Amino acid sequence: MTERYWGYTGRILRVDLTSGAISTEPLDLELAHKFVGGRGLGAKLLFDNLSPGTDPMSPENVLVFITGPLVGLPFFGAKHVVLTKSPLTGGFLDSYCGGHFASELKFAGFDGIIITGQAPEPCYLWVHNGKAELREAGDIWGKGCMQAEDMLKAAVKDERARVAVIGPAAENLVKFTHISTDYYHSCGRGGAGAVMGAKRLKAVVVRGAHSIRYADAGALCKFVCEEIEQRVLSDPNIANVVKYGKPLTMDYTNELGFCPTRNFQEGYFEAYTEIDGPAMRRKVVESDRGCFACNLPCGKFSRVKDGAFAGVCLVGPEYETNCLLGSNCGISYMEAIVQSNYLCDDLGLDVISAGNVIAFAMECYERGILTREDVGGLDLRFGNYRAVHEMIRMIAHRRGIGNLLAEGVKAAAQAIGHNCSDFAIQGKGLEFPGYDPRGVTGMALQYAVSDRGACHRRASPIRLERGMKRFTHEGRAQKFKELSDERIPMHCASMCDTVGGRYAKLTQKDFAFLFSAATGLDFSAEDIADLCDRVATLCLCFNLREGAPFTRQDNLSFWPRRMLEEPVPAGPAKGQVVSIPQLSIMLDEYYQLRGWDVKTGIPTRKTMARLRLEEEARQLAQVINVPEGD
Template sequence: MTGGYTGNILVIDLQDQSTKFEKTNLKDAKNFIGAKGLGAKILFDRLSPKTDPLSKDNILMFTTGPLTGTSAQTSGRGTVVTKSPQTGLFVDSHFGGFFAMEMKKAGWDILIVNGKSDEHIYIVVNDDEIRFKKAKKLWGMECLNTHNYLQKNEGIYRTALIGPAGENLVKFSAITFDGHRHAGRGGTGAVMGSKNLKAIIVKGTQKIPIYDSEGYKNKTKEVLRQIQENDFVPKRRKYGTPYWVDVINKEGFIPTKNYQEGYFEYANNINAETMQNRIVDKGGACFNCVIACWNQSSIKTGPFIDVSLVGPEYETIALMGSNLKMDSIEEVAYLNSRCNELGMDTITLGGVLGFAIEAYEKGIISDKDFSGNKIGWGKAKELGKLIDDIAHKKTKIAEILGEGVKGASKILGKGSENFAVHVNGLEIPGYDPRGTFGMGLAYATSDRGACHQRAWTVKAELYDPELKRFSFKNKAQIVKDVQDERAAFFSLVLCDFAPISEENCVDLLNLATGFTYTVQSYLKSGERIWNLVRLFNLREGHDTCNDILPKRLFNDPFTKGPAKGVLIKKDEFDNSLQEYYSIRGWSNKGIPTNKKLKELGIEKYANGIL
């Protein structure tokens, strides 16, 4: 008997409010593991090419992996898989908390949502009992209020829901889990909103099968002990991700003033220590996580007093703090809380707001466009109003900004594309690649647009004496290897923050499932997943000439800080990109070769694409 998987997929058709139970394909599970990988396989098979991401024909999936909900550390993770309305590409957006664990306990490896409801609804999943309920009272409600309403009226369920931004099809709207965890990137909330689906709530009572329960129990104890002995875990537990504010600012590549600068002179006002002293109330953790990196915070003074939230995380502090020149942690927390409640990605929105301010300064957008709301660097109140306008599409400019910086710059024109900082429509996160060149290659080749989670090279580039951070030398191999490893890891699916070795991942996977992976075959599965997603993106119209960085990073050097004067030379980037293609076994145009696809056993998916 195979363990790790429940063996069941729940397929929901919103049009006629019907359900179908399918069996998990274990052959596919062996090749693509789960979560990201298995979701990619199903999306490729079932989604018609060139489907409009906001049409009823798009598919929305909530996926788990074979380790989800088990005794493995950080196994509370799940993944939303769909075609992104923000990029037009594949997107897998990962989330923590407890929803994925509960979904697995309800007996489901994957939940597939098809079609579009004629009315606003939410879905109740109680093991194999599925109910469709009207969401008229919930439509228009903010995220935490929706979660609380559902808990009060339905009982203790785990929740996946959207806020007003998702309802209004803002291209970078998020799905919120249990009121405070988020599948933030790529606009998954807009896909859910396009289906008139406000929420899915789930409760489960079943036991997750494990192939070798005693061996798995012993292995999870061993991994727990190793995590507890890791030198960095106490810092992660004490500070969470904001620990990186001081590190990245000190090295001079924290996004500042819409990526014009890489150093923020007021970083001490928004760093981890200040956050702990001024707004953090206590810590918290996702399901089965000893790291416990949450910061549960509240604002205790000033104009935003009594605002509470989980966060801010590093990415939010970088994009909505230094990038907008906010010089107090309270202001960052306020903007973060509005994003959370309205249901939007803080990385993209931070990039959008920075873009809007610069466009306003350059006269591309006027006071008239903002109806007298004079936005600017460090103006939290005014930007808070703009955030609300974007979520509700209250004005023409808010609707334009709701497209993201790529879409907005296309509409606005007038040279705004020169400071629209994105890759394939997804805004760049909190590590400006002019500070670590490997991140530039990672962003340009990411399978979902600019993403730090696909190949986070920052630590290696800063601390490995063999690597020079202002150089592309040896970066192509690192980026490729990390991308493959992360593709496999995000299919298990565990938390990015967990220091778990490849060997331990393989042992956990084999003990849970009964499979016989080696480290080599595990990484080969990651490579298979990466190449399948590449084929999907090519099928959907991705032009490989867009494996490129935004103009600002090539044209504008940093203006201050330790990396002052640094920019990325395009010819050096192009050479590194060609090296990356070669290492991947792709053509010099970035197309997977038949030889590589045959090696990975996915050559049939190239039919009609190559």
């Protein structure tokens, strides 16, 4: 390491699983200045290392594990980001995971890892104190995430090693599989686990004692101790966030009528107070849990006290779990949701997609499209939690109808036919998270323009619903862009957006200070604004280069018919649908704000030149007509 790397370790690990070759490359500081880390730098590494047109499940797909320059500091939490070409959308995927893996990867001596190829036999990657080796994983292959993590720690003889591991579902190439860390955290969305399974890479294990130096550690500490402390103390909601965690959102989505219920047939779950934050606290929560260096421990350690699932424990469930595996499956039995969550965690399924896929199958069953025989003899009606548990197992092991559902709701609906794509709730192949866009206009815009499919993490437009006139497009595109540009620096920093947004309320000016003080590179607030446009544009370029459906026309046409033609039947959002005329106006405004062509949604040459994305523009021009711009 040289003196000039502050905030970074300065090293990227490269692993070719096919040949077994492992090498180390210096971090390019020019790239670091342009893309910072996390989502930005990871997207650039993915764009540059992936051959256009690569099949996501082929050995040629690329997996990038990446951190950011603030990771390792004793505040702000820390996330690692996994980037790849998604097997669900065929486009860009960045998936974030809390816990301790990100900081440990840097302590092990690396800012990130680029993984290509396919191992001849199951293996795991052991990264420790600046070194790395591939080890045989035949005895661990097939094991659930929990047991596998224990076995890997024993294999490296270090209880404090950090593990990113896949479960049997990913080994079986289920398309919506996660990568688990610290038992209960995961890179959940988009199917990064399946890409790892296709590579026969069971796990990445990291451990180290490398120290990270910061350009101005004193200024960073002063900022946190004085400025951030003040912001936290003035926030009236912090105590509730810590007490109840993210399941608090259940009250909000029901009070405003956009809580997915029984496969998005309704927007209000009559029994939501059985599965919201206070109910969880009362019924199953034992203690609070935080990620690395986070003093806003929103994670809840829960244990079922009695009944059929007594003893089942985990960190969670989160709001999305209570929603997609609870209300969306018609289930209000909190302890049964804990069991569903545990099964998904251990077998390796993304809870959001799993809940959607199962709710879709339930609706098919209730409509008579799938018979009892089709679903393995289960009585797959909404509310039957035992059937949900069995369906999770069937999907993970690709048994019976589970083999079809394992492809994701979009592919499953196309295979089943009977017009059931009308109620297969997904955007560009990614199943919807826990917000019905018929009740939140800004969320409809987010699902339309998000570069990883129907995603809830690009911004948080639900926050607008209490402060603005509802069910209108007015002001939504501007606000969405602002919220999105709050998130992008956090995602590049690889920090938790709950901490950075809700807790620290970080602005672009703050990020200019933080990145400068951490790295010694010079960032202004204008640089951060450019970073936001650059990263959003780069991710879209990736999708367009890969031929994934992310043009303006695609953003208007992907919607399942239910969202467009079935009004929410009751509750505070009664009568609402996703309005294409409204969405069209929001797209116009959003594209203008981003400097993308309004007619096509394609970034213009002028914008890409301004953002110094010349190589991306050149590659894009080979597959699509790139507008000049004014």
